[in-house]
Amino acid sequence: MPQYTLTYFDIEALGEPIRMLLSYGKIPFTDNRIDFEKDWAKFKAAMPMGQLPILEIDGKVMYQSMAISRYLAKQVGLSGANDLENYEIDNAADNINDFRAKIASAAYESHEEAKQHKYEILKKETIPFFLNKLDKIAEENNGHFALKKLTWADLYFTGLINYLNFIAQEDLLANHSNLRKVVENTHAAPGIKEWVAKRPKSNR
Amino acid sequence: MPQYTLTYFDIEALGEPIRMLLSYGKIPFTDNRIDFEKDWAKFKAAMPMGQLPILEIDGKVMYQSMAISRYLAKQVGLSGANDLENYEIDNAADNINDFRAKIASAAYESHEEAKQHKYEILKKETIPFFLNKLDKIAEENNGHFALKKLTWADLYFTGLINYLNFIAQEDLLANHSNLRKVVENTHAAPGIKEWVAKRPKSNR
CATH class of the missing domain: 1.20.1050.10 (Glutathione S-transferase Yfyf (Class Pi); Chain A, domain 2)
Structure with missing residues (x-):
C-alpha cells in the first residue's frame, strides 16, 4: 500500500478535510504537524507554493487542498457518479x-x-x-x-x-x-x- | 442540441474561460451581457449567490466559474484521462x-x-x-x-x-x-x- 504523509500545522483548518477523507477511506497516514512558531520559517521556502497542507503519496508531493480533496474523494467513493x-x-x-x-x-x-x-x-x-x-x-x-x-x-x-x-x-x-x-x-x-x-x- | 446561455458582464474576466471552453467545443451559446451600471442591481438578487457568471443549459442554472469550467472541460475534451x-x-x-x-x-x-x-x-x-x-x-x-x-x-x-x-x-x-x-x-x-x-x- 502506498505511504501517505500529510504535512500541515497543528490545527484542523485546511488540513482537516484531507485527514477526514483519508480516515473515511481507512487509508493509514502519517499526520505530520509542523510547529508554526518554531519550524515553519525553515519549511516554507521548500514548499511548492510556500504553503501547507501538502500530501505526499509515496514521495509524490501534492498541494492545493481542494484539488487534493477532489482527488482523494475519487479514491474513497465520496465523489459523484457522473x-x-x-x-x-x-x-x-x-x-x-x-x-x-x-x-x-x-x-x-x-x-x-x-x-x-x-x-x-x-x-x-x-x-x-x-x-x-x-x-x-x-x-x-x-x-x-x-x-x-x-x-x-x-x-x-x-x-x-x-x-x-x-x-x-x-x-x-x-x-x-x-x-x-x-x-x-x-x-x-x-x-x-x-x-x-x-x-x-x-x-x- | 441543448441551449446554452452564458450570462455575465460585458467584459472578459470570469466569463471568458467559459466562453472559450464553449468555443473550443464548437458549442453555440447565447452570450448574454449585463450592463453593470444599468441592470446589475435588478439582476443581482435573483442570482443563486448574488454573483455572475451563470451558465444555463436548457434552463438549468449553473454557477461558480471553476466548477462550470471543470464540467465543460469534461464535455469538450480538455480534462485529464484519469x-x-x-x-x-x-x-x-x-x-x-x-x-x-x-x-x-x-x-x-x-x-x-x-x-x-x-x-x-x-x-x-x-x-x-x-x-x-x-x-x-x-x-x-x-x-x-x-x-x-x-x-x-x-x-x-x-x-x-x-x-x-x-x-x-x-x-x-x-x-x-x-x-x-x-x-x-x-x-x-x-x-x-x-x-x-x-x-x-x-x-x-
Whole structure:
C-alpha cells in the first residue's frame, strides 16, 4: 500500500478535510504537524507554493487542498457518479471556499481600521448571507451539500468549521440547524467517527 | 442540441474561460451581457449567490466559474484521462485562482491606505513570486500548465489574463515568456482562435 504523509500545522483548518477523507477511506497516514512558531520559517521556502497542507503519496508531493480533496474523494467513493454530479459537489465546495475567503479577508487584514470595517460588513451582511444560502442548500439536500448524500463537500465544510468559527469569532452553526446536520452526518460517517474521537484537540 | 446561455458582464474576466471552453467545443451559446451600471442591481438578487457568471443549459442554472469550467472541460475534451491527471489540472487552476484572489484583494480594497499597502506588497512580493512559480510550471509543461498539453487550466488563465492585467495595473506577461506561450497556445487552438477574432473588445 502506498505511504501517505500529510504535512500541515497543528490545527484542523485546511488540513482537516484531507485527514477526514483519508480516515473515511481507512487509508493509514502519517499526520505530520509542523510547529508554526518554531519550524515553519525553515519549511516554507521548500514548499511548492510556500504553503501547507501538502500530501505526499509515496514521495509524490501534492498541494492545493481542494484539488487534493477532489482527488482523494475519487479514491474513497465520496465523489459523484457522473460529470453533472461532480459539478454539483464542486459547486458546493466552491461556495464554502468563497465563504472561507470572505472571513479570511477580515481575519488576516493587517490594517487595523480596514480590519474593523471588514468585520462589520462580515457580521452585518456577508456571514448572514452565506449562512442562509448554505443552510437552505443543506436543507434541500437532507443535511448534505449535494446529491442528498455524503460527498467530499460535506467533509470540506465539516473539516473547516472549527477554523471558520475561530476566524469569524462566532459560532456559525448556532442558528442554522441544517448546517449542524451536515456536521453531525459527517461526524457519524464510518472512519470519520473514529478519527474525530482520537484526533488532537484544536480550537481551529 | 441543448441551449446554452452564458450570462455575465460585458467584459472578459470570469466569463471568458467559459466562453472559450464553449468555443473550443464548437458549442453555440447565447452570450448574454449585463450592463453593470444599468441592470446589475435588478439582476443581482435573483442570482443563486448574488454573483455572475451563470451558465444555463436548457434552463438549468449553473454557477461558480471553476466548477462550470471543470464540467465543460469534461464535455469538450480538455480534462485529464484519469484522476491523477485531473488533480494536476485542478492544482494548476487553483494556483491561478490563488493568484487572482491575491490581486483582487488589493484591487477591491475599499480602505485607501490599506489598498496602497496591499498594492505595495503585491508589486514587491506577491506578483513576482506567483509569476516565477507559474512561469516555471509553464516551462516544465512546454507552454501549458499541466500534462504538457492544452487543458482547461490553460483556458482558465488565458481567459482571465486581460482582467488580471487590468486589476494588477501592469502587463503580467511582459517578462515571462512561458506564460506568454500558454496564452499563444490557447489562442491558437481550434474554436478559440475564431472566438478571439470575433469577440467584443474589452480591456479586462
